[in-house]
Amino acid sequence: MLLGFTLLGVLGGQEILIILIIVLVLFGGKKIPELMRGLGRGVKEFKEGMNGVNFDSNQPNTNNNQEQKPQNQNTQQDNSKSDK
Numbered sequence: 001m002l003l004g005f006t007l008l009g010v011l012g013g014q015e016i017l018i019i020l021i022i023v024l025v026l027f028g029g030k031k032i033p034e035l036m037r038g039l040g041r042g043v044k045e046f047k048e049g050m051n052g053v054n055f056d057s058n059q060p061n062t063n064n065n066q067e068q069k070p071q072n073q074n075t076q077q078d079n080s081k082s083d084k
Contacts, residue, residue, distance in 0.1 A: 027035060047064075 024032065
C-alpha cells in the first residue's frame, strides 16, 4: 500500500502528460477507445468473478460426489460377487 502512494507521488502532472502522449503516438486515436473498452470489460468480469467466488470450503463439490457414487456401487457389487 505504501508503494502505491510512493509511485503516485513520483508521477507529477508533466510525467502523466508525457505518458499519455506516448500512448497516443503508439496506439493512435482510433485504437485507444477500443483498448479502454476492453480494459473496462476485463475489470468488470474480474469483479463479477470475485463476487461469485465461494469461500466456504466445507461444502462438498457435487461433481466429485456424483463420480464417486458409481465407483462405490461397483466396489460393493464386486465384493458381494466374491462372497458368493
